[in-house]
Every structure is written in structure tokens, then in C-alpha cells.
Amino acid sequence: MGPLNIFHQNADNPHGYARGLKARGKTILGYFCSYTPEELINAAGIHPLRLFGAKDDTGIADAHLQAYCCSLVRGALTDVLSGRLDYLDGAVFPHTCDSIQRLSDIWRLNTNLKFFADVVLPVKLTTESSRRYLEEVLRKFRSDLEKGFSITIPDERIRASIKTYNAIRTSLKALYRMHAKKTSPLTAGDLNAIVRGSMIIDRTEAASMLADLAAQIQAPGKADGSEKRVMLVGSVCEHPDIYRLIEQAGADVVWDDLCTGSRYFEGLISEEGDPISALARRYHERIICPAKHSSVTGRGENLVTLSQEHGVQGVIFLQLKFCERPASRACSWRSRPSCLPKVSS
Amino acid sequence: MSTPEKDKTRKFRAAKRMREIMTEYYIDAKSAVQTGRKVAWITSGGPVEPLIVMDVIPVYPENYGAMIGASHMGGDLCSKAEALGYSTDLCSYARADIACAIENGGPIGGLPRPDMLICCNNICGTVLKWYEIHARYFNVPLFIFDTPFCHTEFPEIARRYVRSQLDEYVSFLEGVCGRPFDLEKSREVGALSLQGQRLWQAVLDTAAHRPAPMTAFDAFFFLALIVTLRGTKTVVDFYQELLAEMNERIDRGIWAIPNERYRLLWDNLPVWYRLKWLSETFEAHDACLVADTYTTAWCGSMKYIDENNFFDSMAEAYTRIYLNIGIDEMVKTIYTMIDKYEVDGMVMHSNRSCKPYSFGQYDIQKMIQEHKGIPCMVIESHMTDERSFSESQTATRIDAFMEMIKQKKG
Ligand code: SF4
Ligand code: SF4
Numbered sequence: 001m002g003p004l005n006i007f008h009q010n011a012d013n014p015h016g017y018a019r020g021l022k023a024r025g026k027t028i029l030g031y032f033c034s035y036t037p038e039e040l041i042n043a044a045g046i047h048p049l050r051l052f053g054a055k056d057d058t059g060i061a062d063a064h065l066q067a068y069c070c071s072l073v074r075g076a077l078t079d080v081l082s083g084r085l086d087y088l089d090g091a092v093f094p095h096t097c098d099s100i101q102r103l104s105d106i107w108r109l110n111t112n113l114k115f116f117a118d119v120v121l122p123v124k125l126t127t128e129s130s131r132r133y134l135e136e137v138l139r140k141f142r143s144d145l146e147k148g149f150s151i152t153i154p155d156e157r158i159r160a161s162i163k164t165y166n167a168i169r170t171s172l173k174a175l176y177r178m179h180a181k182k183t184s185p186l187t188a189g190d191l192n193a194i195v196r197g198s199m200i201i202d203r204t205e206a207a208s209m210l211a212d213l214a215a216q217i218q219a220p221g222k223a224d225g226s227e228k229r230v231m232l233v234g235s236v237c238e239h240p241d242i243y244r245l246i247e248q249a250g251a252d253v254v255w256d257d258l259c260t261g262s263r264y265f266e267g268l269i270s271e272e273g274d275p276i277s278a279l280a281r282r283y284h285e286r287i288i289c290p291a292k293h294s295s296v297t298g299r300g301e302n303l304v305t306l307s308q309e310h311g312v313q314g315v316i317f318l319q320l321k322f323c324e325r326p327a328s329r330a331c332s333w334r335s336r337p338s339c340l341p342k343v344s345s
Numbered sequence: 346m347s348t349p350e351k352d353k354t355r356k357f358r359a360a361k362r363m364r365e366i367m368t369e370y371y372i373d374a375k376s377a378v379q380t381g382r383k384v385a386w387i388t389s390g391g392p393v394e395p396l397i398v399m400d401v402i403p404v405y406p407e408n409y410g411a412m413i414g415a416s417h418m419g420g421d422l423c424s425k426a427e428a429l430g431y432s433t434d435l436c437s438y439a440r441a442d443i444a445c446a447i448e449n450g451g452p453i454g455g456l457p458r459p460d461m462l463i464c465c466n467n468i469c470g471t472v473l474k475w476y477e478i479h480a481r482y483f484n485v486p487l488f489i490f491d492t493p494f495c496h497t498e499f500p501e502i503a504r505r506y507v508r509s510q511l512d513e514y515v516s517f518l519e520g521v522c523g524r525p526f527d528l529e530k531s532r533e534v535g536a537l538s539l540q541g542q543r544l545w546q547a548v549l550d551t552a553a554h555r556p557a558p559m560t561a562f563d564a565f566f567f568l569a570l571i572v573t574l575r576g577t578k579t580v581v582d583f584y585q586e587l588l589a590e591m592n593e594r595i596d597r598g599i600w601a602i603p604n605e606r607y608r609l610l611w612d613n614l615p616v617w618y619r620l621k622w623l624s625e626t627f628e629a630h631d632a633c634l635v636a637d638t639y640t641t642a643w644c645g646s647m648k649y650i651d652e653n654n655f656f657d658s659m660a661e662a663y664t665r666i667y668l669n670i671g672i673d674e675m676v677k678t679i680y681t682m683i684d685k686y687e688v689d690g691m692v693m694h695s696n697r698s699c700k701p702y703s704f705g706q707y708d709i710q711k712m713i714q715e716h717k718g719i720p721c722m723v724i725e726s727h728m729t730d731e732r733s734f735s736e737s738q739t740a741t742r743i744d745a746f747m748e749m750i751k752q753k754k755g
Contacts, residue, residue, distance in 0.1 A: 064707050066725075068434065068697045095494055098470050102704035104496060105672040109708060122506065123466055123473060124491040127513065133493075133506035140502060293473055293489055296480040322434045324471055324700075 003209040004190060007197030014200045015084060018049055021202070022087040027149065030085060032076070032103075034259050034289065035094040035121055037138055039269070039279055042203050043161035044145045044153045050199035051091070052238050054078040064106050070322040072236060073099045080111055090115025090148070092141075095123070096291040097324070115148045117141060124293050125284050135280035142276065158275035164207050168198055169265035171210035175217070176262065180254040180310045184217050188232075188253035189243035195260050196238060229311050232256040233303065234318030235289070242318065255310040257303060258318075263289055355599060357563065359587040366579060367569060374402045375457045383460040383522060386479065388472045389572055390642075391465035391490060392514070392663050394538050394655070397576040398531045399518045403463075404456055405573055406475075410438030412452050413445070414617025414729035422451060423730045436698040437729035439475040446482060459483055461521045463514075465490040467669040469701045488517045492664040496671040499664060507660040535655025538576040539647065544584035545571045546644040551591040552635040553686050556605035558594035561634035562624040563601065565615045571643045602633040607750050608687055610679070611637035612709075613694035613702050616724070618731040619739075626740060630747040636686045638679060642667040645678065672705035676712050683717050690750045691721040698727045720753065722746035 010017045018028055029041050030051040038048035053075020061069075061077040079085050090113045093104035108116055119141050122130040142153055172195060178184035179191055186194075194213070198206045228251040232242075236259045246253055256262055267286035270278040287302050288294045307315065377384045385396050389407040396403045413419050419441050425448060426440035427433055445451035462485060464476035473489065480487040490510055493503040515526045548567065552559050567587060574580045594600075609627065611634045616623060627634060645667050651658035667675060682688065691713060696703050710721040722742055727733040 065704060066695055066697075066707075069700070069704060096470075098701040099704060101470075101494055101496075102672070102701060105705055106708055108496070108671075109673060118494070118496045120493040120496075120503070122491050122493065123470070124489045126489075127510075129506055129509040129513065130491065133502060136502040136506075140500065290474065291470060293477065296477045296487060319432065324432065324435050324474070 003213045004186070006201070006209065007194045010200045011193040011196040014049065014052070017200055018087045021047055027089045028087055029115065030088050030091040031094070032100055033094050033096045034264050035096060035283065036092050036119065037141060037279060037283070039161045039165050040138065040142050040145060040153065040158065041092070042164065043157040044149065044151060046145070046149065047202065050196070051076050051079065052196070052236070054084065064110065068322050070099055070320050072320060073103045077103060077106060080107060088113055093118045095120040096289070117144050121283065123291065125288060126294060131280060131284045134284055135277055138276050138280055155275055159271065162269045162271055162275055162278065164203050166268045166271065167207040168203065168210055169268060171207070171214045172198065172265040174214045175210070176255065178217055186217065187243065187247070189240050192237060192240065192243060192260065195264055227252040228313050229254045230314045230316055231307055231310065231312040232258060232261070232316050232318055234258055235320055235323060236260050237318055246316070251314070254312060255306055257306060259289060263287060355601070357590060359583070359590050360566065362583065362586065363567060363570065366583060370573065371453055374404050377402055377457055384457050385461045385463050386456070386459040387463040388465050388468060388476070390468040390663070390666050390668070391463050392659050394534045394576040394659065395514055395518055395526070395531070396463070397534045398527060399522050401518070401522065403573065404459065406442040406456065407438050408569060408573055409445070409451070409456055410441055410729050411617050413441045415620065416452050417618050417731060418451060419618060419729035420732040423732070436471045437727040438698065439471055441729050443475070443478060446479065459485055461485055462487040463490065464488070465492060465663065467492040467663055467666050469668065469699065486517070486521055488514060490514060490663070492669055494669055495665055497674070499661060503664065504660060507664050508657065511656065511660060531656055534576040537578055537581055539650055539652060539655065541571055541575050541580040541584060542644040542647050544581060544588055546647065548584055548588050548591055549636065549641060549644070551588070551595065554595050555687065556600040556602065557608070557633050557635045558591050558599060558601060560601045560624065561611045561637040561640070562620055564637060564640040565620065568640045568643065602628050602631060604631045605633045606631035607689045607747070607754065608633055608635045610635070610682055610686065610688045610691045611639070611694065612691060612706065613696045614639055614699060614728045616694060616726045616734065617729055619734060619736070622736065626743055632747060634692065635688065636682050638667065638682070641678070641682065668701050672709055676709050679709065679713060680717060683713070683719065688719065689754055690719050690746065693721055693723045695723045695725045696728050697725065697733060698729065720746065720749050
């Protein structure tokens with residue numbers, strides 16, 4: 001099976017992959033958002049597994065969450081309460097939105113996994129004090145992992161992990177670029193599966209498969225260039241159908257600003273100096289997600305830059321029902337429509 | 346139902362004074378441009394004391410949101426915000442306030458334009474985006490006071506981070522106001538703030554008396570001052586007066602619900618556009634909502650305030666407020682209230698607007714039923730958007746709930 005199929009398969013069936021890992025004796029930690037310092041988990045020799053949540057019947061979550069909760073949070077709770085995550089040794093909750101924050105409480109009080117950690121990062125990423133605090137949070141998380149699993153995580157292991165993640169991110173970005181330039185046979189849906197798959201499979205294997213994939217691709221894209229070039233903006237996209245729908249409508253997602261897309265791979269970590277400081281720097285400086293604050297115009301400006309850089313003709317905002325974040329973001333973008341070639345939502 | 350004469354004696358003298366104070370306050374705020382004072386918009390849980398020290402007039406979009414809700418303008422304003430592209434899932438305070446700012450509409454002809462924005466995320470993450478939108482719209486400086494969420498603890502690293510932001514806040518204010526921060530005045534304001542909070546708690550505590558001289562609906566009304574003018578002498582004087590009136594009522598036997606039989610606890614924000622209806626519906630069952638978790642939140646972190654060092658202790662007091670802690674921490678406060686006010690049941694407002702307040706309520710409900718053995722009911726709404734409220738469904742639920750309490754209590 002070629003690497004592309006492996007990514008597709010595991011993005012579609014993360015539980016199957018995780019059970020296989022568990023059978024081989026691997027410790028697995030589930031996590032929720034791209035602000036989780038998974039580089040540290042990986043450095044601890046633990047497998048970080050991104051949790052996307054059940055998409056089917058989430059009735060079991062009804063006893064804990066109101067109907068007006070987003071599908072991601074409901075789905076994750078459903079998965080853990082129904083025993084579908086029986087392979088997990090624990091979970092890590094970064095501080096993102098109000099819903100994830102409460103999911104953390106509900107999870108902690110209703111599950112009994114070996115490890116549990118809240119990683120309460122700052123929301124404000126503009127000051128030296130917040131950078132310092134962020135770094136301290138990462139150090140605390142490292143020691144939580146060490147205590148929780150009775151291990152030590154030496155700096156060298158963190159450095160090696162950083163290298164792996166840099167390799168993953170570099171390849172992902174290269175694959176995205178090739179697609180945007182129409183020099184790749186991969187579709188936008190393939191890229192989405194590749195990014196999600198990279199959050200599921202062993203990171204060292206992911207790094208080498210991605211490098212192979214990037215090297216193999218030479219064929220020009222199958223698109224004929226007549227489709228409209230659009231950018232997909234939102235939190236998480238785990239619905240392959242969306243890409244099919246967009247394609248059928250005569251458009252191609254040439255770039256995105258998604259937690260399961262460019263926000264995952266933008267920004268490399270310095271491989272020099274103290275590895276925790278380097279990690280903190282990436283989290284402090286990377287393009288923010290809507291749950292954080294950089295400047296009041298930063299996110300909108302980033303969207304403008306991305307759309308110009310990739311020749312985007314339209315933007316599609318993907319909003320998960322009941323999520324407040326994209327709502328405000330969409331508006332911040334709309335308040336500057338003159339910057340845009342074309343806006344659609 | 347009570348007779349009109351009874352209604353008359355049950356009216357609070359202090360209500361008139363409170364309206365006067367609020368009117369003066371809004372007149373002051375709206376004439377700030379003429380008087381040369383600065384106006385800051387600030388979130389309801391934000392550290393207001395430094396603004397008072399700097400003689401900046403604090404204005405609260407959330408207090409205004411309550412006003413919008415109570416005057417039944419929420420639905421219309423929210424729909425205007427939706428037309429601008431804001432989702433119906435967004436907090437109805439935020440939707441209504443954004444619509445007001447852009448339309449220059451709403452009660453009292455809109456809020457005075459801010460010179461600066463102070464956003465503290467100890468209540469939710471929504472305010473972060475809401476204030477960014479205002480910062481872009483009004484093009485004024487924004488200060489974010491970041492209070493890390495305390496699920497189970499307040500770690501030392503968080504304490505240091507928040508403490509350093511107090512200094513950054515002061516520098517920000519000095520920069521915007523163009524004058525230095527007065528430390529001496531800061532001590533006075535701190536003392537007044539603490540005194541105000543103590544008095545507010547004492548007012549709420551009078552409802553521990555059986556029967557209670559006030560209800561949570563009264564607390565929702567009288568709350569406005571501790572929110573908006575905390576740290577001023579006006580607040581201290583007013584709550585002293587209100588406390589005296591409460592004690593006088595106890596002495597004279599004037600009870601909020603004439604035939605109080607059942608005592609209930611309210612959770613979450615009020616349903617602003619149905620206060621009267623809810624209060625009458627419960628009263629018809631001889632049920633008094635004696636306390637609530639919402640108004641208590643403005644005196645709930647007094648235990649973290651150091652009287653001799655108010656400024657430094659703001660770091661902890663503002664971080665460990667009711668909405669910024671884990672649900673197992675929240676429920677401890679609820680247990681204390683259940684005991685203190687001798688409560689027979691709990692009414693939970695599942696508020697679509699406020700996810701940090703509402704998610705976790707079902708678990709809290711279960712814990713209360715297990716540990717305190719009292720029944721709980723859930724009412725659903727968007728606290729300022731009346732389009733989301735079903736009166737008949739709520740009435741049916743209240744009837745069933747009261748039936749359960751009656752059976753239990755006899
Ligand atoms: S989709 Fe929105 S509400 Fe749901 S977890 Fe993500 S940010 Fe939070
Ligand atoms: S009601 Fe809730 S979501 Fe809305 S501003 Fe207040 S705390 Fe935030």
C-alpha cells in the first residue's frame with residue numbers, strides 16, 4: 001500500500017490504528033487541538049493521538065452536555081464514555097475554547113484513565129510575560145508527564161522530537177504548495193486526509209512517508225486550471241464530503257486556514273538552544289487560532305496575505321454548528337471586504 | 346397572588362435610589378466627552394479598581410446587555426447582528442451589544458464611545474473576540490487581562506503571570522490617560538471595593554432568614570452597582586442603606602413571598618426578559634428563589650483578597666472567580682449555599698448564550714442530587730434573546746418540578 005493510502009486509511013479509522021499500536025505495547029495519549037505540545041508527548045516515547053470525536057450517534061453524551069454543544073466536544077465525550085477509546089492511557093486538554101474547557105472537567109470527573117493534564121496556555125500572545133508563562137506551562141507539562149509515567153524526558157529526546165515535527169511540517173507545507181501551484185496529482189481531499197493522518201500515525205513513520213510522498217510527486221495536477229481557487233477557513237475539517245462538494249461545484253481548495261490544515265504545519269521550531277524555549281517560541285509566534293489573541297487585525301491580515309499569496313478567488317468559512325469562534329472570525333474578515341478578491345461563505 | 350397594598354409595602358425604598366444612581370452614572374458616562382473624562386468598556390468580571398483610581402468611567406456592555414434584555418429589545422438587536430453575519434450560537438449579550446455599537450441604537454440611545462477597552466477572560470473566551478471586534482470598530486486601544494483557567498488549582502506560574510499583568514495594566518492606563526497611577530488612591534479604592542463586596546454579601550445573606558426578605562430577582566436588580574461602580578463610596582453607602590432596609594424588613598416581618606413555603610436556588614444568569622413572569626410563576630407556588638450563583642459571584646472571591654495588599658491580591662481574586670474554576674470547585678460553592686440558605690431545590694438556567702456557565706450543569710445537577718438529595722430542574726433560554734424562550738414549556742416544567750418538591754417536603 002502506498003503512503004497516500006496509508007494516510008487515508010488511518011485518517012478514516014484512527015481507532016483501528018490506535019488499537020494496533022496498543023497491542024504492540026505503546027502508551028497512547030489523546031489530545032484535542034493544535035496547541036497541545038505534542039512534541040513533548042512524542043519525546044516522552046508516548047504516542048500522541050489527535051481525537052476528532054464520534055460522528056455517529058452521540059446520545060450517550062446527552063447526560064452531560066446540552067444539545068447546543070459542538071459536534072467535536074460531544075463526539076469526543078461519546079467516544080470515551082462508550083469505551084471506544086479503551087486504548088487510551090490518558091488525555092491532554094489545552095486551554096482553547098469554553099466548550100473544551102468544560103469538556104476537560106466532565107472528562108476528568110467521568111473517566112478513569114491513568115493520565116490527565118490541563119495545559120492552560122495563555123490566550124494573549126503579545127507580551128514577554130505571556131511568553132514566559134507559556135514556557136513555564138510547557139516545563140510544567142514536561143514534569144507532569146515525567147511524574148505521571150515515572151520517566152525522564154532528556155533535552156536530547158525533545159530535540160529529536162522537534163526535528164521529526166519540523167520534518168513533518170516542512171513536507172506538509174511542500175505538499176500544500178505543490179497542490180496550490182497545480183503541480184501535484186493530490187486533491188485537496190487527499191491533503192486533508194494526509195494532515196489528519198499525520199496526527200494519527202507514528203510520527204517518525206509519518207515524517208518519512210511524507211518525505212517520500214513529496215519526493216514522488218512530479219506529475220502535474222489533474223485539475224485543468226478552470227476551477228475557481230478557494231480557501232477554506234475554520235476550525236477543524238474532518239468531512240471529506242466537503243471537498244467533494246466543492247470540487248463538484250467547480251472549485252478547488254488551494255489553501256486553508258484550518259486547525260486540521262495549514263495552522264498545524266505553519267511555523268517551524270528552532271533546533272538550536274534550549275528546546276523548551278524553542279517550543280514556546282513557536283507557540284507564541286505561530287499564526288494564531290481564533291481562541292487566542294495576537295493583534296486585533298492579525299487574523300484578518302493573515303487571511304488576506306494567504307489569499308494573495310495563493311491566488312485565492314473566494315473564501316469559504318466552514319463553521320461547526322454551535323461553535324462561536326468562526327462566527328466572530330467570519331465577521332472580522334467581512335469587516336474588511338475591500339482586501340478580498342471575492343468573498344463567499 | 347398578592348394584593349396591590351401588599352405589593353406596595355414590598356417595594357424596596359432603595360430601588361428608587363438605585364435608579365437615581367444608575368441614571369447619574371449613565372449621564373456622567375454619556376457626558377464624558379464634555380467633562381474631559383475617559384470611558385473604558387470593561388467585561389463584567391474585569392478588574393475595575395485601577396480604572397476608578399485613574400478616574401476613568403467604566404462602562405459594562407454586559408450590564409447594558411441586561412438592560413437590553415429587560416427592555417425586550419434583545420431579539421430585535423440579536424437579529425440585526427445575525428444579519429451582519431454573527432451566528433445565532435453567539436452569546437446574546439455579544440450579539441445585542443455589537444448590533445447596538447454599529448447601529449448606535451438600543452436603550453438610553455446606546456453606550457458612550459469608549460476611549461479604551463479592558464477585556465478580562467475570567468468569565469469566558471467569547472469576550473476576547475467580542476472586544477477585538479470593538480477594538481477594530483472603534484479603533485481604540487485594547488488591554489487583555491489574561492486569567493488562566495483554574496480547573497483544580499491556581500499554580501504559582503499562573504499567579505506570577507497574572508500579577509505581572511497588573512503592572513502592565515497600570516502602564517497601559519498611564520499611557521492612555523497620560524498621568525501616573527496614584528498608589529495612595531489605589532489603597533483607598535481597594536478598601537472601598539472590599540467593603541462594597543462585604544456589604545453585598547451581607548445583603549445577600551439576609552435571604553438566609555426564613556422567610557426571606559428578598560429574592561434572587563431582587564438581587565438581579567440590585568447587582569448593577571457592585572458590578573459597575575465597585576471601588577467607590579457610592580456603592581458602599583448604597584449597600585449600607587439596602588442592608589439596613591433588609592434588616593428592617595426582617596424586624597417588621599415583610600417577606601418577599603408572603604407565604605414562603607419552599608426555598609430555591611437559581612443557577613446561571615437571569616432570563617432578563619422574563620424576570621417578572623418567572624418571579625410570579627414561582628410565587629404562585631409559594632416558592633422563593635432565595636439565592637443564586639450569579640449575583641454571589643461578585644463577592645465570591647473575597648477570600649482571596651488581602652486587606653492590607655489589595656492591589657497584589659487582585660491577581661488571585663480575579664483569576665479564581667466562579668466561572669474560571671472547574672465544575673467540581675463550583676459545586677462546592679453550591680453546596681455551601683444550599684446549606685446556608687436552607688434550600689429545597691435548584692433551578693438551573695441552561696443558557697445557550699453562556700457555554701462556560703452551562704456546560705457541566707448536568708454533572709453538577711447529579712452531584713447535588715447525590716450529595717444534597719434535593720431536586721433540580723432545567724430551564725432553557727438565551728438570556729437576552731427572547732425569541733428563544735418558550736413560556737408554555739417552561740411553565741409545564743416548573744409545575745412538574747414544584748409538584749416534586751411539594752411531595753418531598755409536604
Ligand atoms: S469547534 Fe468551536 S466550540 Fe467546538 S471545540 Fe472547536 S473551538 Fe470549541
Ligand atoms: S454571558 Fe457567558 S458567554 Fe456571554 S459574555 Fe457573559 S460569560 Fe461570556
